[in-house]
Amino acid sequence: MEVDTRHADLGKSQFETPCPYLRDKLNTIQNHDPIVGSSAAGRATRVWRGEPDTEAFAAALAAAMRADPTLANVYIELHGDLGAGKTTLVRHLLRALGVAGRIKSPTYAVVEPHEAGDLAIWHFDFYRFDDPREWEDAGFRELFASTGLKIAEWPDKAAGHVPTADLAIRIQAMTDDTRTVRLDAPTDAGRSLLLALTAGPTA
Ligand SMILES: Nc1ncnc2c1ncn2[C@@H]1O[C@H](COP(=O)(O)OP(=O)(O)O)[C@@H](O)[C@H]1O
Numbered sequence: 637m638e639v640d641t642r643h644a645d646l647g648k649s650q651f652e653t654p655c656p657y658l659r660d661k662l663n664t665i666q667n668h669d670p671i672v673g674s675s676a677a678g679r680a681t682r683v684w685r686g687e688p689d690t691e692a693f694a695a696a697l698a699a700a701m702r703a704d705p706t707l708a709n710v711y712i713e714l715h716g717d718l719g720a721g722k723t724t725l726v727r728h729l730l731r732a733l734g735v736a737g738r739i740k741s742p743t744y745a746v747v748e749p750h751e752a753g754d755l756a757i758w759h760f761d762f763y764r765f766d767d768p769r770e771w772e773d774a775g776f777r778e779l780f781a782s783t784g785l786k787i788a789e790w791p792d793k794a795a796g797h798v799p800t801a802d803l804a805i806r807i808q809a810m811t812d813d814t815r816t817v818r819l820d821a822p823t824d825a826g827r828s829l830l831l832a833l834t835a836g837p838t839a
């Protein structure tokens with residue numbers, strides 16, 4: 637079952653109106669009941685009502701990766717308009733994985749490398765990627781073939797180069813703080829990650 641909040645008139649006023657019953661109900665519908673079933677099929681939806689929810693999701697993702705390091709050797713795509721919260725999610729994920737220091741957005745460099753313990757992480761932002769030769773010249777093919785976590789914002793701008801994502805996260809801003817999120821996991825690794833996520837209490 638999937639709840640499409642775009643058509644559900646979940647405007648700001650409704651979220652800010654104290655209505656615990658409805659809110660709990662929505663939580664149940666969107667964050668618990670159907671997810672276990674649908675994550676087996678590699679799909680799930682989420683509602684993040686503020687950045688703390690986004691941070692909690694990132695923490696759960698990091699916990700799943702720490703519990704099973706093979707789940708950190710994946711490629712994650714982040715889709716969504718400017719300001720949707722892609723970089724924000726990556727920053728929370730990198731922090732939760734243990735990356736220290738300043739986490740720069742890779743918009744100008746296209747890729748920023750990071751390390752968390754043994755885990756190599758590459759954070760791509762293909763927003764300004766427009767020269768296919770750059771794919772080879774910059775060594776992106778090797779990076780994608782390497783062991784480690786690859787995360788990409790604006791992967792559509794590098795279509796034809798990037799591999800199939802293990803986990804595609806589509807973020808849509810509903811209000812200043814609220815985001816609806818679709819998770820698609822077409823590969824075995826992605827499905828395992830999604831299952832590990834949905835087995836946890838918070839994500
Ligand atoms: N629930 C939320 N999740 C993520 N970001 C949020 C949320 N609510 C508000 N924001 C704000 O939205 C902005 C998202 O910006 P950013 O992560 O740079 O977007 P993108 O990388 O998708 O262009 C940030 O200022 C962040 O603080």
Ligand SMILES: [Mg+2]
Pocket residue numbers: 722723724741761789
């Ligand atoms: Mg960004």
